[in-house]
Amino acid sequence: MGHDHAAQQANRTRLTVAIGIVACVLVVEVIGAWLTGSLALLADAGHMFSDLAGLLIALAATVVAARPATDRQTFGFQRAEVFGALINGLILLAVAVSVVIGAALRLLTGQAGEVQGGPMLVVAVIGLVANVAALLLLRPAAGSSINMRGAYLEVLGDALGSVAVIVAAVLVLATGFTQADAIASLLIAAMIAPRAFMLLRDAVRVLSESVPVDTDVAQIRDHILGTTGVVAVHDVHVWAITSGAHVFSAHVVVEPGVLNSGGAGRLLDELSDCLSHHFDVAHSTFQLEPAGHAAHEDQSHR
Template sequence: MGHTHDHSHGASANRTRLVVAIAIIATFLVAQVVGGLLSGSLALLADAGHMAGDVIGLVVALIAAVVAARPANERQTYGFQRFEVFGALVNGVLLLVVAATVAVSAVGRLVEGAQGEVHEVEGGVMLAVAVAGLVANIAALLVLRGGSRESINVRGAYLEVLGDTIGSLFVIAAAGVIVVTGWVAADPIASLLVAALIVPRAILLLRDVTRVLSQAVPAETSIGEIRAHILETPGVTGVHDVHVWAITTGAYVFSAHVIAEPEALVGERRGCLLTQLGECLEEHFDVAHSTFQLESAEHAAHEHPSHA
């Protein structure tokens, strides 16, 4: 099917995006660590820590993408696509850990400054390295942007790099303040802003992961609309026991009991009805796997009415 081919091509493109992004971020991570140590900037080291989290997250995302590409078997009947979701889960938790670490370090330095212990920061070095880091992050963002809507795994990686990009802007601003005024407190304040950026993105990513793992109806899917489309199919008189969930982003699964007129359940008309229903869901709702139980009204009357 064309749908399968497109998904395979998209998965391959996403793996390539992740490899390129890893190469870009890892290269500039070394520069940030060296620059942070030479300049004495906590904000640079915090941004380097965030960037290290990016690299780890990207590697996890790449591994998950490679595993997800494996074909289905008798044990994993839907394949391994859900490993992308597990990769996104690791990324989300990693983001929260990085945010907490950065925040604790920044608060500690602010407290030390209030007590008269001043940490010297070389604003010029800090500024140069932060600008280089910004360029690297923008390049990685451009690479990952194309796959961020197709894969929750790539979206997690994209969000990490996006936060690091904004964080680099804060570090650049702090470096500018230090160069112009010599106010070194701008350094830990920028670090706190970096941490504050990370938390909401991590929460949003973990929310999406929870929705998939709990088999909730995808946010962009309406059971009411699906039910209406099914009921418009000639020969259908009712639908119940409806379930919609996602294996991973964009890979939706659907099942339902469909009540049909007696003549629609006989011979070739039964097969034609199943084909119509499957094509309807694939065309209008991009459902990759759909299962319908066709039944008469008499049979449906004896079922337990516990499902939608």
């Protein structure tokens, strides 16, 4: 427990420092985009803003997830992370669409505007150096925590965006091809859009209480039916409170001897262990019932 607490504290410290780095670079890129006229810098700043939101969500998740459940929030506050991901996905999508529109207008009209390659290159290099520093800071925890891995990937996306801006700035300086700025902004938008859709898809899947993608209900049902003393299973439900926190409930029809001989406790332990070990289900609930009981229930069964 002490080790886990120390690891959580270390992760919070890493996230806090990374947030400070990204926030500073965001301000520099916004000012740089305004001074240089670079759409690519502005696109990367928008990308970085959404990633800053993602880092803040990751930091909040380390705090909120530790809060105990209450009578009003019986599963705790873990779903706050999902709402944050939904907002972040919408922001990402809005940034990608606006960048594509701006870049398309510049390319189609042939009016790239005045882009100052020198200052643009300086700002992009500062952004890349800062992102690499944040990556090195987050990397030690990325392998042991899905939350920290998400934060690491956020910053990695920023670093790739900075590389695209650097290439565009070099082309502007070397050849005077100012359209490279608009092309770079399209590349950044292409990096943003897939992640936006994945975030929105995952958030909607959790909020709609769909079965998690890595869970096979048929396999779970087969495992339960293969347990000694189980006759049938119905009213099977699997959903997630947040990413990685799967919840399961089912009605399990058992042999008369299980209930009559006091074997219900043993069977519940066996079923819970099966769900936890084989399907990574954090919380499972089973209603044990005798044969024929389902006929008294109102809802249809699966």
